[in-house]
Amino acid sequence: MVKRGRSSNDGKPWKCRCGNVNKPTKHRFFKLPAFQCGKCQTKLALDFKFCLGEIEAGGKSLIGEVYDQGNEPLCVPFAYAKAAEITERVFLINNGMDPELVIPIDPFELERRFLDKRPDGGPSGVGLTKDAGLHKVLHMGLILRSEGIQRIDVGPEVIQLEESEIFNQDGTYIAADVSSIPRDAFENICHAMAEGIPLVATYLVGKARGRVPYCKSYKSPSLRRIRDKKGKEIGHAVVLIGAGMQKGKLYFYFLNSWTKRFCARRNKKGEIIRGGIGKIRESDLTKNVIKLSPPHEAGGERRLEDQPVFDISNINYVLMKGMExxxxxxxxxxxxxxxxxxxxxxxxxxxxxxxxxxxxxxxxxxxxxxxx
Structure with missing residues (x-):
């Protein structure tokens, strides 16, 4: 278990109007405030925030480096690759090991595996329903569980980590399980992230998607607005790593794959101090979030089912889209x-x-x- 001082962003106790004092719940990396009164069920009204991006272990980042997907439409495999990496970094930190020993998986190989499964073998988004991303998010998650993906560079580091029980001897990453959390289950999503579990999420993007100022929430264009302007519905996948509430409005922190220049914080010299992490409104998520289980942890009741065919099964459709x-x-x-x-x-x-x-x-x- 990782040992650290308490974060300034740990949730605080709050006293309800009924007189009940609601204590925060303790998780692996953060304390979260009680989301409702334990006596009268009144909802939390205090601002709070937390982000895995602020956590360091021995001076090393919990989330690692920001990825760069370039100009290719590869946000889904890059999001899964980063989620898998963070999950392993957390596992190593909790077991007293160096998180820098984690070798990331190859997002390009994950993309190729997905294309191989397509009935037409064509590029992503061709010949499918309009929401091609639904197939991509689902099947890439299933590939990580059933087949696994080779790491970018398998070297002597793998030998050092055989006893960590997260690497196969051939250097292939295989997810312990894959499941979903309803996108409107804000408390459940927060609990997972406070335990150090990153989550793959999707939202719609517009023309200003790359020009978001530091610490400002991105507001996705509405579907009606896109259609009224006869625009193209463009989805984007990211990794959720934190959340908060400000003046009653819920939001998530996410790690992007557009380098540190995205949402960059700069010093007076113009040098980037921090970047790659953005904020998005809770209501802007378009699909349920996907969880890659840590080693030895099952997916539970919301485990995505195996699919012998490419078309999305009814059960997986509900798991991917149905809300709480x-x-x-x-x-x-x-x-x-x-x-x-x-x-x-x-x-x-x-x-x-x-x-x-x-x-x-x-x-x-x-x-x-x-x-x-």
């Missing part, structure tokens, strides 16, 4: 019961039973309410 407020737990149980009765996997589109598969609409409500 839409009774998705009931829907998932109904679908799993049906699969069990059917003797196994049921392909997408087979008696959807209340699922509104809105791939073409991209971001509308996707799951109908289920009566009990």
């Amino acid at each position: 407020k839409q009774s998705t737990a009931q829907m998932l149980q109904r679908l799993r019961d049906r699969e069990a009765a059917n003797g196994g996997y049921i392909p997408a589109g087979h008696d959807d039973d209340g699922i509104f598969r809105d791939d073409e609409g991209v971001h509308k409500v996707v799951v109908t309410n289920v009566s009990t």
Whole structure:
């Protein structure tokens, strides 16, 4: 377990109007404030923030260096590569090892593996539904769990880490499990990140996506605005590494793959002090966030199911798009019961039973309410 002094951003106790004092919950890297009163259920009204980017162990960053995807549409494999790296760095730090020993996976190889799985073998976004990113985020996560990805450079460092139980002897990274957290489950997302677990997330980007000032939240263009201007719906994948609330508005900190020049903080000489980390509104996430489980940890009830075909199954569709407020737990149980009765996997589109598969609409409500 990593030992450190308490962060100035640790959550504080707060006293509710009912008189109850709500103590913060302790996690591996941060204390989080109670999100609601334990007595009367009144919601938290105090500002707070935390970010894994501020954590260092022995003078070494928890999150490592900022990636650069260049001008290629490779944000999803780069986000997964960074999430995998941070997960391993956290594991090594907690076991008293040097996080710099982690060898990142090859995002270009992950992209190639995804293209190999496409029925037409074509480039990303061709021949799929409008939300091609849904397929990409899902299948790349499954590839990391079922097949694994080679690291960028397999050298003598791998031998040093065999006992850490995160490297295979051939230097391949394999995720312990892959699951999702509903994008509207803000508290659950915060708890995961406070434990040191990065999360892959997506949002829509506009023309000003690369010109965000330091410490300012990026505001995604609305889908209606994009369509009114007959623009192109461009999604972007990043790694969530923190969150906060300011004047009642929720937001996330994310690590981008556009070098340190993104959201850069500079000194008087114009030199970059810090960069690569941005802020986005909680409501701007377009898909549920994806969690790569640390070693020996299972994905639980929201584990993404294996797919023998490329088309997204109903269960995975709900796991990727259905929100907490839409009774998705009931829907998932109904679908799993049906699969069990059917003797196994049921392909997408087979008696959807209340699922509104809105791939073409991209971001509308996707799951109908289920009566009990």
